[in-house]
Amino acid sequence: MIAPERHSGEGNHVCWTYDDPESLADQAERHLAASLAAGERFWYITPRPGDAVAERLRALPGFAAATRRGAATVVPLVSTYSSDHVIDPAAQVAAYASATAEALADGHTGLRVVAEATELVSTPAKLDVFTRYEHLIDRYMRTSPFSAVCAYHRPTLGERAVAELACMHPSTNVEDLLFRVHAVPPQDGHAAIAGELDMSNHEQFRTALDRADLRPTDDELVLSASDLRFLDHRALTLLADYAHRRGATAVLRTPRSAPARLVDLLSLPGIRVEVVP
Numbered sequence: 001m002i003a004p005e006r007h008s009g010e011g012n013h014v015c016w017t018y019d020d021p022e023s024l025a026d027q028a029e030r031h032l033a034a035s036l037a038a039g040e041r042f043w044y045i046t047p048r049p050g051d052a053v054a055e056r057l058r059a060l061p062g063f064a065a066a067t068r069r070g071a072a073t074v075v076p077l078v079s080t081y082s083s084d085h086v087i088d089p090a091a092q093v094a095a096y097a098s099a100t101a102e103a104l105a106d107g108h109t110g111l112r113v114v115a116e117a118t119e120l121v122s123t124p125a126k127l128d129v130f131t132r133y134e135h136l137i138d139r140y141m142r143t144s145p146f147s148a149v150c151a152y153h154r155p156t157l158g159e160r161a162v163a164e165l166a167c168m169h170p171s172t173n174v175e176d177l178l179f180r181v182h183a184v185p186p187q188d189g190h191a192a193i194a195g196e197l198d199m200s201n202h203e204q205f206r207t208a209l210d211r212a213d214l215r216p217t218d219d220e221l222v223l224s225a226s227d228l229r230f231l232d233h234r235a236l237t238l239l240a241d242y243a244h245r246r247g248a249t250a251v252l253r254t255p256r257s258a259p260a261r262l263v264d265l266l267s268l269p270g271i272r273v274e275v276v277p
Contacts, residue, residue: 089133110145189222216248
């Protein structure tokens with residue numbers, strides 16, 4: 001088997017899972033420094049008034065001055081998300097778009113957020129809604145100066161929920177994640193599929209596609225697959241069925257010729273493979 005997909009480090013939209021709060025503190029501190037160096041506004045969003053990460057940020061040299069000039073803020077979770085912690089995905093994206101516009105109007109270069117969001121996905125219903133939101137906000141980030149680190153406590157959520165969240169992000173520190181479905185700039189299509197799709201993750205892949213809720217353009221769903229290492233015939237069938245339900249043809253753009261040969265061999269309708277450099 002090919003090694004699992006792992007992406008960590010830089011990126012507009014990062015899923016950061018942690019066991020030890022100290023590792024979250026390190027991430028928050030790193031992103032605070034990068035945000036201030038880039039001239040952005042920085043928010044650390046926490047559900048806990050006495051959050052040790054927030055206290056560590058407040059103790060950093062320069063944080064108080066950044067706070068006074070509106071460049072850094074510790075934000076209570078309930079002031080950013082709905083009080084019952086069940087969000088409206090479109091409304092939440094609109095709220096961050098408004099906050100980003102306000103940051104730009106105040107002379108910042110954009111808005112960067114580190115959000116401890118474990119409480120927002122604490123039930124299956126909340127998880128389903130929030131993963132849909134994760135894809136919507138990912139789309140917004142492709143065209144706007146907004147970036148986010150979505151932090152989740154792994155022991156609280158469990159491996160399955162963590163995988164469902166991580167696979168909706170372009171970057172993550174989850175080591176055993178096999179695939180991702182994430183947004184791309186509009187000129188590159190409707191979404192990207194990366195990693196490896198096989199019999200071990202067909203159901204999760206189907207769920208991720210449903211949550212992404214891709215909308216065709218001119219009866220096509222264009223999927224960038226430049227980082228897709230492997231997919232089997234069942235994954236291709238799932239893609240074709242998904243597009244068919246939306247009255248579209250799935251167009252898979254990949255530098256590999258194997259998917260095109262497989263589509264021809266299976267005579268799969270509803271899917272076209274474009275081999276690109």
